[in-house]
Amino acid sequence: SLDLLQGTLEVLILRSLRPGPNYAYGIAQFLKQQSDQEFIVDNGSLYPALQRLLQRGWIRAEWKTSPKGRRAKYYLLTASGRKQLVAATSKWQRFVEAMARVLAPES
Numbered sequence: 001s002l003d004l005l006q007g008t009l010e011v012l013i014l015r016s017l018r019p020g021p022n023y024a025y026g027i028a029q030f031l032k033q034q035s036d037q038e039f040i041v042d043n044g045s046l047y048p049a050l051q052r053l054l055q056r057g058w059i060r061a062e063w064k065t066s067p068k069g070r071r072a073k074y075y076l077l078t079a080s081g082r083k084q085l086v087a088a089t090s091k092w093q094r095f096v097e098a099m100a101r102v103l104a105p106e107s
Contacts, residue, residue, distance in 0.1 A: 009041065009049045011092060014058060014077060014085040021064070023072040024050065050075060058084050 016022060016030040024046055031039045053059045058081030066072040077085070 009045060010053055010058075011085070011088040012039065012041075013046075013049055013053060013075075014081055014088065017059060017075055017077045017081070018085065021062075021074040021076045023064075023066055023074050025066075025072075027075070053081070056084075057081075 012031055013027055016027045016034075022030065024043070027050075028041045028046055031041055050059070050061075053075075054061060057078055059075045060078055061073050061075050063071055064074045
């Protein structure tokens, strides 16, 4: 699995919540599946990142029942979280394109 750069996990969490609310385990599974098993996020990283996003007001949380019938805290994107996701996605796309140019084999 790949190590995540500082700040990357927050963007990935925001992206995982774009389709709708999800709980921590569901977020981790989404990231694992969407990355072809490259991003394995442990609870020691996931929960602090969720707390940072809550503090910034980019997500909010509410208690619901999980698909297995358990009580779980679900996280939802806020309006400011959606704006942050758009800005961060643009920034990351520029970063990836610049890295690809630098790492491209010399012709």
